Structure formats: structure tokens, C-alpha cells
Amino acid sequence: MDTFSGSGLACLRGGRVVFAGLDFALRAGEAMLLVGPNGSGKSTLLRLMAGLLRPMEGELRWNGQPIGDDPDGHRGRLAYLGHHDPVKPVLSAAENLAFWAALDGRPRASVEGALERFGIAHLAEVPGRFLSAGQKRRVNLARLLLSGASLWLLDEPTTALDQQAAAAFREATAAHCEAGGMAVLATHVELGLPAVRRLALDAFAPTEAMP
Amino acid sequence: MDTFSGSGLACLRGGRVVFAGLDFALRAGEAMLLVGPNGSGKSTLLRLMAGLLRPMEGELRWNGQPIGDDPDGHRGRLAYLGHHDPVKPVLSAAENLAFWAALDGRPRASVEGALERFGIAHLAEVPGRFLSAGQKRRVNLARLLLSGASLWLLDEPTTALDQQAAAAFREATAAHCEAGGMAVLATHVELGLPAVRRLALDAFAPTEAMP
Amino acid sequence: MRGLAAIVRRDLRLALRQGMDSVMVVAFFVLATMLFPFGVGPDANLLARIGAGVGWVAALLASLLALERLFQADYEDGSLELLALSPLPLEGIVLAKVGAHWLTTGLPLIVASPLIALLMNVGAEGCGALVLTLLIGTTTLSLIGAVGAALTLGARRGGVLLSLLVLPLYIPTLIFGVGTVAAVIDGFPAWANVMMLAAIAVGALALCPWAAAAALRQALE
Amino acid sequence: MRGLAAIVRRDLRLALRQGMDSVMVVAFFVLATMLFPFGVGPDANLLARIGAGVGWVAALLASLLALERLFQADYEDGSLELLALSPLPLEGIVLAKVGAHWLTTGLPLIVASPLIALLMNVGAEGCGALVLTLLIGTTTLSLIGAVGAALTLGARRGGVLLSLLVLPLYIPTLIFGVGTVAAVIDGFPAWANVMMLAAIAVGALALCPWAAAAALRQALE
């Protein structure tokens, strides 16, 4: 069974230590919520997990193996969702999704199915520039389903979503975990996911802010 | 006692009528929530109230006087907060605030006091680029306090705020209204402000969307 | 007035902290000019003849490149909305921003232009004329460029589009600027040309802030 | 490989749908060239002499302008993060994007260059040489420019110095490009120059994707 863990993680941003001595461990089928006040380092930790940032101290491991040993493999198994929705205004929703699927080179799942899951199948042929904020976010979430990644890293995924879409997201995440996937979510609001771990980030803020 | 009202407002965006026949009235000391689904025109109405957009039909009035008669005066009494946080990355939080205060040419209130109110006094000297999403939003909110404007127009003001900051915002708005100010807020979440009016925007959507 | 001064101060401070701008503009200016000795051979006479023209064209392109992002940053982070909503007239704000921009990019160009004159073998009077005409001309370029920058705000291909719009409008300034320098070098009276340059500058000063402000209002709608 | 092809296809499709990209680059190229007759006077012989140099400078500037936003759109809408997180090597991704970009902007430049040669009175052999050197040279420019574009994405992290380093890197390409055309026009053998151009191109192909990828990683930190 896959495991994803970090030990003794510390991160420096703009000359400040954001968190230090942070440990976590996650097993297949589990979801973890990152909580904490503004500036506590939720987004930072997610980018660290994705490999976009390197930790100042500590190490991330996949099945006990440091991910630094196989960064390509790590990138191959994760899907990241950040603050932006990378939906090109001149490509249709389906074209946007198809591109991301082709890029990963993974067996291409059904684009229509993914759109359907988030209630926007009827928008498949509509160019991105006509989509509202919430609709763009749904396209971005549909990308997760197509990616087939086992590790989802999601930064405030429910921004701009209405109730119905938020419910669809909850279901999708639950299904992903049930199928043996993992998810890490940074959030300010209660998502109502069943059986999640919580990581409160303010606990790791160093008392002395300067290194 | 000041009043701010609009009658028969209609607005066209991207060749489509967003709302039509919209009326509202607001008196000193009142707050008004704009509610409605994505794309119903909340942001549009706020920009209209600020004078960034001109209505296709209808008129806005301040104390019964059309604001078109005195646009400079109207700009002088409002403070607008949009989707972006205009925080320059190379200026410190305090410098950013001081600039906006100087621009309005209003008697300069204490920058430190405003930062303090939103719990970021310790970030006064930190350059904007080191601030997290929520911290930037707090700086932007502090700007409202400094502006001394009597009419606040706020577009989803609590985005990215944590609980504590949201509470600070609630207090500040309540204090503003108590002191005879007005506030119009577009929002998707319950803000818990006392004694507010509500304007549900989907009621004004024209049935025929085509021009 | 105090508000406008605050804008100038802020923009200068931003330019200073970000570094970049002035240095880049001057580097580009010198580089584009330096190319010609390589391109046409080190024939001192020839260089002297095309010197003023090349210097002017390089200055023009450099100022174009620098102008592209005049309003961009403020547009993207929402500052522009707040500026437009301030009680100050938008025309004045445009003028303040153009002024600050000219101080950080136009002025360094002018300071660097004697160097260009030296590189290109333009004599002392020619050099003086180059500095003078650039002094008048770059203000015009900045003002016209501001209109273009405002019109293309939010466009998908800002830079290239801007140059497509603005370059044709730059041509008169270029013609009279170069004409002045050429006349001075040849020993003809050049006042007529300088007057034309100044007239264009005054015209631009009167019209451009207004046009740019109108375009900005459109961009914010 | 399939992933990289998907990137090229997407970027071409984006350029096509957004339209005008190629047209605008060409327009800038022609406009920038046009400035010189005004700058140095419409003297046919002189124009012919500086024609190659001017054409090259204009091409360089056009490619610089077009490249400036090579990664910008993807950076701003978060696509770049996802590209960097895809299992493909980032160097390959850079190459694919530069390739697509060259097809939509570099190639039209080359197609338009005979027109420039005509406007500037450069003769037939000179024109042929211009096309050939641009063909080799613009690839180099695109590659070096990609490094610059990547650096300016993360310029806040003190990239001033680095981006200044990129501009001078254009110079050798220019010198040998212009040199080739001049040699051909004057009837000298030009192979040495062409070989140098090609050598620079190969060097750029080897180094630049790597440098640009490093710069992109920094920008995404």
C-alpha cells in the first residue's frame, strides 16, 4: 500500500521561516486537510509536496523512498490544482481538457465523462472565454478525474463553486480516496469530507520568525 | 441624512443584458447585501454604483441628485474594493497604504492603526510580494478604514480571509455603518452582519437574453 | 496636486526598487545603435551622416518598448481602478504617470545620447542638437505611447499591437527631430524644425492625456 | 514525444484562433524598417548600403517583442505550473513552445524579408542572403529570447543582471548575419560567416532550453 510522508520539513519564503519541523504521513485512501490562518503556509506546503518548491530542511518520501531520487516519477503520479484555472479562452472546454490529458500521456479517459461528473457536459464545445468563474473551476476539477493521478494536491478547491458543484467535488474526492488515491486539501471552509486527517499549520510556525 | 438610490437600472455586458429595471435605496447607516448566483451581475452592479460603468438605462442618485451631475464628488465619497488586491510587491504594506491615503487627499489617518485593526501590524514593513493571499486582502481592507469614505462598495470582501480576519471585517463594517456610513457588499457566503438589506439579483434578469 | 505628486513619487519609487527599467532602456538604446558600425562598416563619414537618424530611431524604439507596460501592472493588480475612482481627474493621473515614466526612461535615454553621438562620430553641434531634439521629442513619444498603451490594455498581444498602432504616429516627430539635427550639422538654420517639434509636443500634451484617459475608462468598463 | 507534439499543436492552434499574431509581427518588422528611410533620409544608395543591417535589427526587435510574452500567458493562468508538473522534461517543453512560436512568428518574418529588401533597395543576391541568414539566425534569436522571457517571469528575484546578459548575447548573431549579407553584396565569399551563424545556432540549441528551463523553475518557486 502506497504511503506519502514528510519529516522535519521546514520552508523559507522571502527570508522568513514559514514552518519548521513539520511531519505528516498519508496512506492510500486517505485525505488530509491543511488548515490554519492566513499566511500560515498552506499553499506553500502544497507546492512543496508538488515539488515546485524545495524544502529548506527535511524530506518528502513516497513509499519510504525520497522523492528527490525520482522527481519525474513523482510528477507522474500527482495532480495539482492551484489558485488559477488554466482554461484557455479560445479553446473549448473539451479541447482544454483534451490537451491536459494528452500532455500527461496517460491513457485518455473520456473527456465527456469528466465534464458530465461536474455537470457541464453541455458546455463541452463552448470556448473558455464564455465560461463564468465557477464554470472554469469545474473544468479545472474535471482535469483531476482525467489525470488518473494517485495524489491530488488541491489549494482551496471550492472557491467560486456553488452548492451543487461543491457536492460533486465532495463525491469525486471520496470516490478517488475509496479507489486507493490520496488527497491533500488546503481550505478555509468545512468541506464535509468523510474520514479525513487534519494538519493545523500554525502549530509549526517557529516562534522566532527570522532564521 | 444621506441617501443613495438607483431606479430603473439596466446594464449590458458583452452584448447581453445582465439585469434590467433594478431599483434600490439605501440610507445612511445601512448596509446592503447583493446576492445571486454566479454571473447574475453582482460585480457589474457594484461597478455601476462606483461609476466605472455607465448604466444603459436608469439613474443613480445621491440625496436625490443624479450622480452624473457631480461625478467627481461621487468618486470623492466612495471606496471600492474589487476582486484584486492592489498591493505592489516592492512596497511595504505600510507604504502601499500610505500611497492610497495620500491619493485621496483626505486627512491622513494612522496607517498603523488600520493595520492593527486587521491584525497585521507586525507586517507593516514587509514588502507586498511576501504576503499570502489573505494577508494582501487584509491590507486592502485596511485601506477602507483610511479612506474615510462614506460609501463602501465591496465585491466579495471576505475571499481568502480566515475566521479571525472575517470577524475583524464584520466589526469594521458594523462600526462604519454605526458612524453613519453606508456599505454595499456582494457575497456568496453569509457574513453575519447585523441589520442588513438584501438585494437578490436574479429577480432582475431579463427573460430574453438576446439583444 | 498633492495627490498627483504622490503618484509621481510612487512610480519613481517602484521603478527604483525594481531597478530594471532605466538600465534596460539605455542598454537597448546603446545596443541598437552599436549595431550599425557593425552593419555598415566603420566608415566615419557614413556613420556621421546616419548617426542622428540611427540614434533617433533607436531612441524611438527604446521608448516604445518601455511604454508597453506603462499602465499594465496597475491594470492587472486593480490599482488602475482605484486611481480612476480617486477624486483626481484621470487626465491628470495619466500625465503624472507619463511624467514619472519619462523621468525613469526618457531622461536616461537623453543622458546616454551623447555617448551615441560619440559612437557614431556625430560632431559637437550635432550632439547638442540630438540632445535638444530628444528632450522635446521623447516627451511627445511618451504621450503618444500612453494613448497606445491605454488602447491596448487587456489585449492579448500587447507589445506588437502597441507598436503597430503607435509607430505610424511617431513618424512626424522622427522626421522633424532628424531634420533638425541634419540641418544643424549642415549649418542651416534649424529653428523652423525645432518649432515644429515643439508644436507637435504641445499638441500631444493637449490631446494625448485626454485620449489616454478616455481609453482607460473604456478599458475599465 | 506525444506530449511534446500536443504542446506544439496546442500553441499553433492558440496562435491561429487568436489570429493576427503573425500578421502583427510582420507589420512591426516592416514598420520598424520604414523608420530608417525617415531617419537617414530617403537616399536610395545609402539605404541599399544599410539595408541588410536595418533588416536584421528590425527582425531582431520583432522577435524580441514577440518573444517577450512567450511564457507570460501560461504563467498568468497557471498553465505553466501544470506544464512543469507534467512528466515531460521541462527542457523539452521549452523547446516545443519555442518551436511553435518560431513557426508562427519567425517564419512569417523570413517570408516577409524580401519585401524589406525591396523597400530598402537591396539587390537580389543580398535579398537571398538576407533570407538565408534570417532562417538560421531567427532560430538562435528565439532560443536566446526564450531564456530572456523565462528570466523576466521571475525577474523579481534579482534577474536584472541576468536579463541584461541576454541582450548582448544577440550581438554575435547580428554581426555574423549582417556580415554575411554584406559579404554577398560586395561579392566576397560568405561561407565562413554562415558557418559561424550555424555554429551559434547549434550552441544555442544545446544550451538555451536548459537555461530557460532552469529560469522557469525559479519563476515558479
Added chain:
Amino acid sequence: MLKIVLQPDAFSRLGAKASPWLAGITAVLLTAGVFLALFVSPPDFRQSESVRIMYVHVPAAWMSLFCYTFMAAAGGAALVWRAPLAHMAAEATAPVGAAFTLLALATGSLWGKPMWGAWWVWDARLTSELILLFLYLGFIALNTAFDDPTRGARAAATLAVVGIVMVPIIKYSVDWWSTLHQPASVLRMSGPTIAAEMLVPLLIMAVGYTTFFLYVLLIRMATLLNNARIRALRQRQVRTGWEAAR
């Protein structure tokens, strides 16, 4: 509201009725004009046969100026009254005008070689005409450069209005400055200096070009109108989709 909804439909009906007529008239005029120009009109006393380029060049040059004026007027009207149809008229004119300009430049250049001894010179007339081409291109580029079509339309209209200063400059450049290009032969105060046998085919061609322009204008405006309708449907689709999902 009513105005905006009604006008386009009325316009569509008008266009559908008028365009076949315009097509017919254009075909007749251009055929007649070409026939007269090539076979009937006499050679010039100095240029002999190469004068026949005139019948293509001169109307194209005239149209380049006329189309720009029309475009700027439509753009100005669109800005003042916020009338979508006026925007469409300006938008529809731009590529046609650009094509005429290109044609004038190309045929002028072709004519210049035998006449002057040079394909191209940098005199005021030729240069200003080239700048006109760039104004057209700028209009087209600006119009399509934004995700929001109305923003593009208004920015482009602003440019068109500003650029109108070029038209008198082009027209009078030959009088204000010394140019290699000849002064006006037809549109001059003291009457044409072209022999009648040459003037008549020239004018027929000019009228033919104009009806051709009107024809293309109608067709293109109809297309733009349809595009706008499709866009509106798309938006409605987005909206109803949202409502269904709600």
C-alpha cells in the same frame, strides 16, 4: 431595448434584398469597365499602353481613402450612439479597405517601374498610403485583440477616428510637398486633365469598385450579424446550462 432588437433584423432583410442587385450591377460595370479600358480606350501619348494600369490603380486608391472615411464615420457613430450596427459596418469595412489599399500600393508599384524607373520611393504620397495600410491593419488587430468583443470594437473605433487625419494628408500630400507622384488629374479644382476617352472608362471602373464595396459590405455585415447571434446563443446556452444545473 426595442431599437437594438429591431434594427438588426430590419437590416438583415434590407441586405438580403439589395445584395443580388448590387452583385449584378457590379458585374456589369466591372465587365464593361475592363472591356473599355483594355480594348476601347486609347493609349497615352507618352506612356502608350502602360497607362492601362491606371484603370485599376486609380479607383483602388480612391476606394482606399473612401473606405477609411466611411470606416471612421461608422466608428465615430458607434462610439457616440453605442450602436452595434455601426460597429459592424466599421468592422466589415476594414478588410475591404485594406485590400483596396494593398491593391493601390501594388499596382502603383507596378506602374512606377516603367513610368518613374523605380518600384518604390519614399515620397510623401507613397509613404502616407503605406501608413494608411498600417492603420487598417491596426484597426483589424485591435478589433480582434480582446476576449471581450465590445471592448475591441470600441478601442478600434477610437483608433479609426483618430486616424482620419491621414486622409487629407494622403490626398493633399502631392500639393503640400514635392513628390514624385503626380498631382491630381481628376479630382481637382480646375477640372480633369484626362482626355474624355480615358476618363469615361476610369469613372465606370470607379463606380464599379464602389458597388463592389457596397456588396461586400452587406455580405460581411450579414456574416457579422450572424456571428453576433451565435455568440448570444452561446451565452444563453451557458446561462441556461447554469440554471439547469442549479
Added chain:
Amino acid sequence: LNALESGIVFFHSPSEVTEKAFPPDRRIRIGGLVEQGSVNRSGGSTVAFKITDMAHAVPVRYTGLLPDLFAEGQGVVAEGFLKGGVFMADEVLAKHDENYMPPEASAALKESGFWQHMKDQQANKASGKAK
């Protein structure tokens, strides 16, 4: 306004050239009519002729191909530089005027003397404009 230095003008008139002192190595263009009877093809491809605006005439020497329309009494623009009062041209362009007519008509006009009259008028206009 004196447009002399401004680069907008494509050519200068002979009067300007004789009255103003252009620096000897400055390339300029002179435009006007080829003076009647002044063309002298002195062997090879070198021609000498005079460009006139009826007030002043400038002698020109040119080696090379002439455009088809080059003829006495016709408009011409020569590019080169002045050397000891003689204009050494290295490019000669023909300048066409605004008159178009069939050959027969022009012959008829010439007979009636009207043609010469028109030429004079035009030349006067050209020289007047430059002043």
C-alpha cells in the same frame, strides 16, 4: 514654414539649389523639367542635360540607364550631389505630370501652341511652390 530641412520633400527645385548653399558632399534630389535642347549624349551611356524650373537651370551629368519616359520638356528627378556647379547624378527618375490624352490629341494641341503654354504654367507652379 521652410520645409527645406525637414525631409518631407522628395526633391528640391533648381532655384533652391542655386540660391541655398548645400554642403558639397550632401546627397540631394533635384526635380524639374529637362530643358529643351539641353540633352547631350556624349557617347557611351553618359548624358548631360539641364534641369530647369524656368527661373533657374542646373546642369546635370548622369551615367546609366534612363527611364523610358525621359525626354526633353518632361519632368525628371535626379539624385546625386553638386560638384563645382554641376550636379553629378547617380539616379534619374522620370516624373509624370497630371495630363493624360491620346497621341492624336496631344499632336493637335502641340500644333496650336497650347501645349507649350501648359508646360510653362506647370513649371511656374513648381518653382513657386518651393519658395
